[in-house]
Amino acid sequence: MDRVSLTKREEELMSFLWDFGEPLTVRAMLDFCPKRTWSDNYLNVMIRSLEKKGAIEACDMMRYSRQYARAFRPVLGWEEYYIYMAVNHGADAALLAQAAVAFVLREKPENMDQLLQELEKVLEEYRKNG
DSSP states (O other), X not given: OOOXXXXXXXXXXXXXXXXXXXXXEHHHHHHXXXXXXXXXXXXXXHHHHHHHXXXXXXXXXXXXXXXXXXXXXXSSOHHHHHHHHHHHTTOOHHHHHHHHHHHHHTSOHHHHHHHHHHHHHHHHHHHHHO
């Protein structure tokens, strides 16, 4: 994914979608997001903007009452977005690698093996697709 800049409200919506973890229609987003600060009309504007930026995609049609509506899911992962944000604000690959190592070293010893396995999976995936 190329660099994606999100507005504060778009970040708020993306955070909600990442946390919810399932595709949602616009109506469901309005119903299920308790802390939303956007209006109904503005949500539609954000959905179009996020689609155009490649951050979300329409993935299904879902029934809502007597009608069907498009459901959306994130294409952009939160990890990818926050790494982009870090790089955009001056961090480089070496600094991010150091931060990852520092994060791993702060883990409890009983979690270390699982975390190292996850890191190995990430590195292996990178080598395959790199």
